[in-house]
Amino acid sequence: MSFQVKVNASDAKIEEAKAQIIKNDGAISGNSFSVKGVxxxxxxxxxxxxxxxxxxxxxxxxxxxxxxxxxxxx
Known part of the structure; x- marks a missing residue:
């Protein structure tokens, strides 16, 4: 089952979010991410x-x- 979350975010916010994903032992590849089982x-x-x-x-x-x-x- 998949679902969507819509947010308004600038490119800078996206980069901050990606940094937080990595900081929380997550991984990013292209536009895909994985962090804490998500x-x-x-x-x-x-x-x-x-x-x-x-x-x-x-x-x-x-x-x-x-x-x-x-x-x-x-």
């Missing part, structure tokens, strides 16, 4: 970023994962 991709439409989550820990709810992702971009 896997997905980041696509752009202007300043709107569409984060598609393709995998998450079983115990983590979709709303919790969405909330945590939004923190990376705030």
């Amino acid at each position: 896997r997905g991709s980041i696509d752009s439409n202007g300043d709107e970023r569409i984060i598609t989550i393709t995998d998450k820990p079983w115990l983590a709810s979709q709303s919790y994962v969405s909330s945590e992702i939004k923190k990376f971009f705030s």
Whole structure:
């Protein structure tokens, strides 16, 4: 099951989020990322970023994962 999270973020915010992913022992390859059991991709439409989550820990709810992702971009 996959789901999407939409956020408004500049290129600078995207770079900050990528740095946080790496800081939290995550990995980035192209527009795909993996961190703490969450896997997905980041696509752009202007300043709107569409984060598609393709995998998450079983115990983590979709709303919790969405909330945590939004923190990376705030």
